[in-house]
Amino acid sequence: MAKFVGAFAASHAPLIARDWPLLTEARRNEMTAAYRELGRRMDAVAPDVIIELSPDHWVNFFLDNLPSICIGVGDAHEGPPEPFMQKFPYRPIKGHAALGQHIAATALARDFEPSISHRLTLDHGFCIPLWKMELASLPPLVPIIVNDLEPPMLSVRRCFAWGRLLAAAIASSPDPNLRVAILATGGLSHSIGEPNMGAIDEGFDHACIRAFTDGAEAPLVDFLEARMAGAGNGTHEVRNWVIAHAAAGNRGFDLIDYRAVPEVYVGCGFASWRV
């Protein structure tokens, strides 16, 4: 039985990398502090492996092959291909094949049907938090791509089921000494390529944070099913947070920071769950 040592969440946005020099010093300092605090908390729990949940921004998958969930089961993955991510320091990215395979096998044994990949390309969604958290060292990853971009998508209730499944897979991992953390990336509210592109729904974000903090499943499901789609297409990435939340046992989380950052078009949230 592996040890589930921590669950964390962080927003991402291409402009955090591409336009970093254009942000004010105050803004850069705020965001750096939030990512560093997240990194400090991740380092403190000393994970041997991080299960990272992120969307695929049309890098690995397209309309001819679009899984709802894809588990990275390989021992290495490619770094981000975007030009603005050229300075990302970890290439290739080490994978944790044993845990990835175990999660996939556990899923299939429990009537879930994930896709698998032995070598994913991890775009800015995965990599901006890993980069900006400034970890002492990057442990191997099990990347899990969640389709948050193109309908149809997982229901919020199914995300809860996936979170519980991840917890069960960690608990049944054959390596008793393995320390496992989860990092969910994406959200909170944002709109990309829509008429209101750049809009941030702070009311949604604060209500969402309250629901995660309280922890209870039914109100969070009801809130997200009712409000998530209306808060911008990028807001669908909150599904990744839900999976981490359920994996951590719905005990609520501690908010590290929240800021609406119009310069990067995203309501940026950072949090660690109570596990």
Add this chain to the structure above:
Amino acid sequence: MTDYWLSKLFFDLQAPGAGAEYRADRGKVLARYPLADEVKKALLADDVTFLASRVNPYLLRYYFGAAGMSDEVFRRKLRESKSEVQHG
């Protein structure tokens, strides 16, 4: 309505060098895709309103970036597209 080949064009333009080739000669690149004439016309005219109804919004953003449009102009055209839809 999702236009598969329009989406495929937008997806493919993410490849290294593809955007530069497209900016240099749109017609040459468009000839590789079985696009409807009205779609080609919209592409050549940067018709955001028409194209937005046929592709994923993320792909739409990638496309106009690859085509050389600034975020500022793209966002203005998106806002105008909303207005056009509302006023019919």
